[in-house]
Amino acid sequence: MPGSSASTGISIFIDSRITTVSPSSTSSPTATSIFQTVPVMWASTSTLGAPQYPPVPPQPPDRRSDLAVIVAARNEADRVGATLDALADAFPDAALWVADDASDDGTGAVALAHGARLVGRGRPHGKGANMTAAAEAMLSEGTSATLVLLCDGDLGESAGRLAPLVEAVERGDCDLAVAAFRVRVGGGFGVALGFSRWAVERRSGYRASAPISGQRAMRTEVLRSLLPFAPGYGMETAMTIDAVRAGHRISEVELDLAHRATTRNLRGFLHRARQLRDFARAWWSRR
Ligand SMILES: Nc1nc2c(ncn2[C@@H]2O[C@H](COP(=O)(O)OP(=O)(O)OP(=O)(O)O)[C@@H](O)[C@H]2O)c(=O)[nH]1
Ligand SMILES: [Mg+2]
Numbered sequence: 001m002p003g004s005s006a007s008t009g010i011s012i013f014i015d016s017r018i019t020t021v022s023p024s025s026t027s028s029p030t031a032t033s034i035f036q037t038v039p040v041m042w043a044s045t046s047t048l049g050a051p052q053y054p055p056v057p058p059q060p061p062d063r064r065s066d067l068a069v070i071v072a073a074r075n076e077a078d079r080v081g082a083t084l085d086a087l088a089d090a091f092p093d094a095a096l097w098v099a100d101d102a103s104d105d106g107t108g109a110v111a112l113a114h115g116a117r118l119v120g121r122g123r124p125h126g127k128g129a130n131m132t133a134a135a136e137a138m139l140s141e142g143t144s145a146t147l148v149l150l151c152d153g154d155l156g157e158s159a160g161r162l163a164p165l166v167e168a169v170e171r172g173d174c175d176l177a178v179a180a181f182r183v184r185v186g187g188g189f190g191v192a193l194g195f196s197r198w199a200v201e202r203r204s205g206y207r208a209s210a211p212i213s214g215q216r217a218m219r220t221e222v223l224r225s226l227l228p229f230a231p232g233y234g235m236e237t238a239m240t241i242d243a244v245r246a247g248h249r250i251s252e253v254e255l256d257l258a259h260r261a262t263t264r265n266l267r268g269f270l271h272r273a274r275q276l277r278d279f280a281r282a283w284w285s286r287r
Pocket of ligand 2: 152154259260261
């Protein structure tokens, strides 16, 4: 497991009860610090008579035990491993949680194998409900995290580029940092996205360019104030409205991200129809 020491406990929601299991079989090999090897390398390469300068040790990665990442995944077995690896590299020591909504393609097993804790139930509950369950599991654990990053499971290795979001919150630039894709990938005719933008502005006065982005960083207390998330795909639209109404400052940060986008085919249009339905519910519920 790349550089991550995230715990490997499993939290499974069954009929509103949480069962926590810590499988010993998933323990990771002990990491070796690069600093232990540097003096040895220097001693063996130095030559007598020449001025001796110890090599500059590489900067240690910014340890992130103050960060919890919650990844949304439904049937993402082919991408969630790469997403988790990229997150573990970008945020060493961060706790990685996966909201796995009863996927039937082995997403849960892949997530566990890549060092994540899993929150799910026996049947799908939609993105908003499953992410709420994961966030509440993380908070009720008495987490040491002061920062939280929400992330879609289909970002693959581009999930490693999310650090500017966390940094924007950490610097105090904003209370909720939302990633906007620098390059739009796939999608339809922009009807669902346009509706979400309209709904957010109508309900909160805020003009969002990325109202449905799943990539969001915030402080733990801000997360608490935004729970529970709205059902299904309405969670981001409603979260943006709720955040503005609660007086939180929102910033959008353009990043080079990629994901498995749907296109202009039947599957894509059905997906966006479901999204539109959930955005409309979020808009109506915030009247
Ligand atoms: N937990 C959970 N995650 C979901 C659910 N539906 C989708 N997701 C995840 O949420 C993320 C975003 O969903 P996508 O289907 O990629 O939606 P999108 O990227 O907004 O939409 P497109 O751009 O049209 O593809 C992905 O990582 C999905 O695996 C769900 O019902 N439950
Ligand atoms: Mg996607």
